[in-house]
Amino acid sequence: MQCSSNINTYRRVNSREIQGASLHLAARHRSIRDGDSGRVNFSPLLEATAMAIGATISVPLTSPTCRTLASVNKLSLHSLRSSLPTTQRTFKYPNSRLVASSMSTDAPVKTSSASFLHRKETGFLDFAKFHGLGNDFVLIDNRDSSEPRISADKAVQLCDRNFGVGADGVIFVLPGINGTDYTMRIFNSDGSEPEMCGNGVRCFAKFVSQLENLHGSHSFTIHTGAGLIIPEVLEDGNVRVDMGEPILKASDVPTKLPMNKENAVVKSELAVDGVIWHVTCVSMGNPHCVTFSREGNQNLLVDELKLADIGPKFEHHEVFPARTNTEFVQVLSNSHLKMRVWERGAGATLACGTGACATVVAAVLEGRAGRNCTVDLPGGPLQIEWREEDNHVYMTGSADVVYYGSLPL
Numbered sequence: 001m002q003c004s005s006n007i008n009t010y011r012r013v014n015s016r017e018i019q020g021a022s023l024h025l026a027a028r029h030r031s032i033r034d035g036d037s038g039r040v041n042f043s044p045l046l047e048a049t050a051m052a053i054g055a056t057i058s059v060p061l062t063s064p065t066c067r068t069l070a071s072v073n074k075l076s077l078h079s080l081r082s083s084l085p086t087t088q089r090t091f092k093y094p095n096s097r098l099v100a101s102s103m104s105t106d107a108p109v110k111t112s113s114a115s116f117l118h119r120k121e122t123g124f125l126d127f128a129k130f131h132g133l134g135n136d137f138v139l140i141d142n143r144d145s146s147e148p149r150i151s152a153d154k155a156v157q158l159c160d161r162n163f164g165v166g167a168d169g170v171i172f173v174l175p176g177i178n179g180t181d182y183t184m185r186i187f188n189s190d191g192s193e194p195e196m197c198g199n200g201v202r203c204f205a206k207f208v209s210q211l212e213n214l215h216g217s218h219s220f221t222i223h224t225g226a227g228l229i230i231p232e233v234l235e236d237g238n239v240r241v242d243m244g245e246p247i248l249k250a251s252d253v254p255t256k257l258p259m260n261k262e263n264a265v266v267k268s269e270l271a272v273d274g275v276i277w278h279v280t281c282v283s284m285g286n287p288h289c290v291t292f293s294r295e296g297n298q299n300l301l302v303d304e305l306k307l308a309d310i311g312p313k314f315e316h317h318e319v320f321p322a323r324t325n326t327e328f329v330q331v332l333s334n335s336h337l338k339m340r341v342w343e344r345g346a347g348a349t350l351a352c353g354t355g356a357c358a359t360v361v362a363a364v365l366e367g368r369a370g371r372n373c374t375v376d377l378p379g380g381p382l383q384i385e386w387r388e389e390d391n392h393v394y395m396t397g398s399a400d401v402v403y404y405g406s407l408p409l
């Protein structure tokens, strides 16, 4: 896997100013259910407040009743596009209103998710808020341009949990390159741009399914800074992602820690804050430092760790020239791990998909677990398999929409 050259390197953005709406404020208030549509609308007062400050929010409780595209099953979107007659291939850059109206066949609602999703009002940014096990993102439909609709600075403002929408990152659905269906780019909440995001790519897949009105099992190809990533939306709504091969070569992770004869860093000693930690370094396109133990303590009890104290010391350690994500892992059994994460550019998050993948790779390399594991994260479990046959890592887990919003740019 190669990092593409259009991925910017890390930089801190200090601006915390937010213009426009206090969406978060409105989103925190209790909402009332609109029984017929199965959707939640904010109370008239809050709705009015949101409008007054230039923002709207709508929240889906259940998926709209939809026509099933049976032909999509098991086909990649790419192959689907080329096999459908032209008249049915309107959804690549859809006439938004058309697609919106075909979304629901028996329960038309005045503010359906589809119509909201396909709104394109000048001067406004329409977005969807998603989360993968509590790792939350603002998703932006950017299919009409290969340049992200908002800057890194604006992403920092949106991610602010007090003055913005509140999220761990902002993700853009861009046109595909190199023959892929889509390109994914992401800004962390600090404005830096990582190569890849595991939970984010599951959210990306569900968002694309909504935008393209896809149902049943389907998959597509995504170009990322970590190379080709292939998510498959399953019948049960979960998403399985082929995350590609882990990178173990120290200089590619990258880390300056001393490597073994295979050029990998496995169970190496790292001094952080006067304590020796045993770490294994893995890149899933983005860098990870995984630790199961420290000197005199063979199995970490992760609930006892003060993540906010030690996390930043790993992230900014001199042996990690591109900074690092750090996973603190407790082994529960040969197939069950418990993990807490300190993310580069985002801090403590409730889950990290690439981190869970790196964790299982590290557990196998250290002989602590098998290749098929459940990884428990603060936000819920992920199933991770490091498959021997193809050396690829597969991640399966949930991804859910929280609400759709719109705010002035």
Ligand SMILES: N[C@@H](CCC[C@H](N)C(=O)O)C(=O)O
Residues within 6 Å of the ligand: 135, 188, 193, 194, 195, 196, 197, 198, 199, 200, 286, 287, 325, 343, 344, 345, 346, 349, 351, 352, 353, 354, 355
């Ligand atoms: N939460 C993500 C990882 C997001 C990127 C990370 N913070 C980095 O800078 O590498 C995941 O689910 O993988």
